[in-house]
Amino acid sequence: MKYVIIGSGIAACGAVEGIRSTDLCGDITIIDGEKRGAYTRPLISYFLSDPDRYRDIDYRSLEFFGEQQVEIIPSRAKQIDRSDQIISLDNGQQIEYDRLLIATGSCPLSPPIPGAEQDWVSTFYTIEDAELIVGQAAQIREVVVIGSGLIGMKAAEALHKRGMYVHMVEKEAHILPRQLTPRTAEFLNEHLSSSGWDIITGEEVTVIHPQHKVELKSGRMLSADLVILAVGTRPAVELARQSELDVRTGIVVDAYFQTSDPKIYAAGDVAETLNLASQQLEVMALLPHAHREGYLAGCNMAGQSKPDPGSILMNSVRLLGWNICSAGAADYRGGELLTWQYQEQLLELKIRDNRLIGYIAINVPEAAGPLTNSVSRKMAISAASWKEFLADGPQLLNIPPVYWQELRRAEAYGSN
Amino acid sequence: MRMKVISIPEYCLGCGLCEIYCAAQHDGFNGNVLKAYKTGQPDPRSSLIRSRPVSWFNTCMQCEEAPCLNACISGAIKRDRDGIIYIDENRCVQCYTCVMVCPYGHARPSSRSGRIMKCDLCRDSEGMPACVKHCPNGALKLWQGGEEQ
Numbered sequence: 001m002k003y004v005i006i007g008s009g010i011a012a013c014g015a016v017e018g019i020r021s022t023d024l025c026g027d028i029t030i031i032d033g034e035k036r037g038a039y040t041r042p043l044i045s046y047f048l049s050d051p052d053r054y055r056d057i058d059y060r061s062l063e064f065f066g067e068q069q070v071e072i073i074p075s076r077a078k079q080i081d082r083s084d085q086i087i088s089l090d091n092g093q094q095i096e097y098d099r100l101l102i103a104t105g106s107c108p109l110s111p112p113i114p115g116a117e118q119d120w121v122s123t124f125y126t127i128e129d130a131e132l133i134v135g136q137a138a139q140i141r142e143v144v145v146i147g148s149g150l151i152g153m154k155a156a157e158a159l160h161k162r163g164m165y166v167h168m169v170e171k172e173a174h175i176l177p178r179q180l181t182p183r184t185a186e187f188l189n190e191h192l193s194s195s196g197w198d199i200i201t202g203e204e205v206t207v208i209h210p211q212h213k214v215e216l217k218s219g220r221m222l223s224a225d226l227v228i229l230a231v232g233t234r235p236a237v238e239l240a241r242q243s244e245l246d247v248r249t250g251i252v253v254d255a256y257f258q259t260s261d262p263k264i265y266a267a268g269d270v271a272e273t274l275n276l277a278s279q280q281l282e283v284m285a286l287l288p289h290a291h292r293e294g295y296l297a298g299c300n301m302a303g304q305s306k307p308d309p310g311s312i313l314m315n316s317v318r319l320l321g322w323n324i325c326s327a328g329a330a331d332y333r334g335g336e337l338l339t340w341q342y343q344e345q346l347l348e349l350k351i352r353d354n355r356l357i358g359y360i361a362i363n364v365p366e367a368a369g370p371l372t373n374s375v376s377r378k379m380a381i382s383a384a385s386w387k388e389f390l391a392d393g394p395q396l397l398n399i400p401p402v403y404w405q406e407l408r409r410a411e412a413y414g415s416n
Numbered sequence: 417m418r419m420k421v422i423s424i425p426e427y428c429l430g431c432g433l434c435e436i437y438c439a440a441q442h443d444g445f446n447g448n449v450l451k452a453y454k455t456g457q458p459d460p461r462s463s464l465i466r467s468r469p470v471s472w473f474n475t476c477m478q479c480e481e482a483p484c485l486n487a488c489i490s491g492a493i494k495r496d497r498d499g500i501i502y503i504d505e506n507r508c509v510q511c512y513t514c515v516m517v518c519p520y521g522h523a524r525p526s527s528r529s530g531r532i533m534k535c536d537l538c539r540d541s542e543g544m545p546a547c548v549k550h551c552p553n554g555a556l557k558l559w560q561g562g563e564e565q
Contacts, residue, residue: 014486042489046509059491288487288517295486316516318509323525325516365512366524373519396474396521401467407519 001026003301004087004095006077006239007103008032010040010287011268011294013060015101016068018298026302028069029095031087033076033104036127037062042287044130045154049161051134057127080243082261099263099301102240102251103294106233106269106285111146115208121227124155133159133226140164144214144224146205148175150317152230157319159226160197167198167214167222169205179315179326183339184360187346188324195320235270235283248272250283255307257297265301267293274310276376277329277357284313312376316368325368328358328375336383340364340390347394354382361394370399379406418480418499419537419560421462421545423472427555430471434547434556435460441538441546459526461533462547473547473556476501476522476535484514484523484534502536 003019005012008030019028032038043057065072075089080100087095108123110116120136122129133140141164145156148170156166170177174185175192193199200216207215214222235250245259246252251266253259253273259266268290272281289311299306314327328350335352349371350358356374361367367389374381385400392398439458440449452458462475478501479485485493485501492507493514510530514523523534537558538545548556 040489040491042511043509057490287489288483288513291486292481292483295481314516316511316513318511323510323512325512327516365515367521368512368516369518369521369523372516396463396524397465397467399467399521404465404467 001302002096002098003028003101004031004097004099005029005101005103006031006033006087007101007105007268007270008034008036008038008072009103009105009268010038010059010290011103011105011270011297012101013038013064014291014294014296015103015267015298015301016060016065016070018295018300019302020068020298021295022299022302022304028071030065030070030072031077031089031095032072032074034126034128035074037072038065039127040287041125042154044124044127045158047127048130048133048155049158077239080239080264082243082264085263097263099265101257101294101297101301102245102259102264102266102270103268103290104236104239104270105290106283107236108151108229109232109234110229111205111231113146113205113208115210116227116229118208118210120212120225121208121229123229124151125233136226137162140225142223143167143226143228144169144205144222145228145230147230147232148172148199148201149178149230149232150176150315151233152228153317153319155228155230156197159228160195160320164226165196165198167200167224169203169214169216169222170199170201171204173202175199175201176324178330179324180360181337181348184324184346184348184362187362188319188322191322191344192320233269233285235285237270240266240270248281252281256300256305257293257308258300265297267297273308275312276310276378277312284311286314288314312372314372316365323361323363323365325361325365325372326359327368327372328356330358332357338383338386338390340394347390349386349390351383351386354380356381356386364394367394367396367399370396370403373407374403377406377410379403381406418478419558420478421473421475421535421537421548421556422559423475424555424557425470425472427553428471428473429553429555430464430466431552432464433550433552434462434473435464437546437550438462438535441541447541447546457528459528459531459533461535462522463524473551474520474522475547475556476537477520478535478537483517483519487513487517489513496539498537498539500537500539501534502539503532503534505531508532 040059075091250272269285332350439460440452445452
């Protein structure tokens, strides 16, 4: 069996592990379009803050690929010929496949802002982006980061750590708009602002002037030696579209990650998968999901039959020493919000119909695992139990006992 | 072969010796409890949970499709040849994604240092894991494949 994987990111690594869990002798070829191996994107901000310490940001090492007997071709896939099952690469090579995985990930959105094409304006998505900024760092004193999502936040943190002055412009009413509620955002905002960040919310950048000035809608002008565009990402579906596979926002796959062509699979940021909270098929571009999806797709490509149970949106991030975990639904309309706060710790639980549907935990990591699992399994745990949990202090030993009983019922927790 | 330490709550007295011996077995204390607790900063990898009316030692299930292993953003969580999931501390950036996804609440940050701790079945030392060896009431055992319980 000839397995080919287009993309060398997290889903690709998961797929290698999945294929090898079943098929130890099939040929596996990875087409690495970025030509940088299997590195982990979230670590580019760590590289930017301290390039010497974080020089090695490989997700899986070359030895790993050696042990798994994977051939890596540093070239970009240009075209998929589905009838002959051949991929053409931009180095002229042609590669045959029996099973193909498209794991091309996402790419950063470029907002239509006049001046965004200048060479001191950059996205922050690849290791190459980070290296370019590191190369110019000595000349940079002041930066404008457009967007306060996770990418913008981690870029801003790294630049701040290098001693640069950070302006952050967010068009929504508060920072991390997709993760946080107004109150949790305000709580984090105070921490970042008191560390010296200039955070401007409810504002948009209208023009980036060549004189190193960034103009906002209100007319306010910011100076900048560097502008980071961090306004979101989209799935890299070009190849799939050109090959006439079913594509909506992302590539359409079934529960086994099979696309509309039974020989071709897709996983990771590029595919639409089941969000258990909304019960919709969505692009959930998150690293943990990419690995799991890749693994399951790999198992299925090798002949197993492992469906995707679906997942929920979740994030855990460290920002200037603070930990922010969030998972589940953003919207809790028709439900209630329980809040617990102590000094630098803040926890919000979103409850509806006696189920935890989402939570945000700032500096309260310990019980986060059971909280996430309560959300994704839709466990019936009453609002009263969660109130008691908060009243006793949101620690692991105070998790409602019914949670552990449910867990023991559901799986082999070793004890009963 | 998959191995894990399992707890038998019916036998657990909640004495907490498991935590003490777990901490003393790691971080170079070589099982020396006095040295760990008198002069060091003991960090038990697993924690004893007392959740009315039972108690148990909350060890790692070394899951086959392990959420922590899937989720680790830096590649710091690995599985060794014996199937034991462990943390390469040099690679960990303390994002706590593993903490967020572990349904058992097992992987968790040290309250002292913030680093992530999880059970590695005492892979650096000979014989039974320290918690199993020192449980006075036989409430912990090493499961090595086959039937549960």
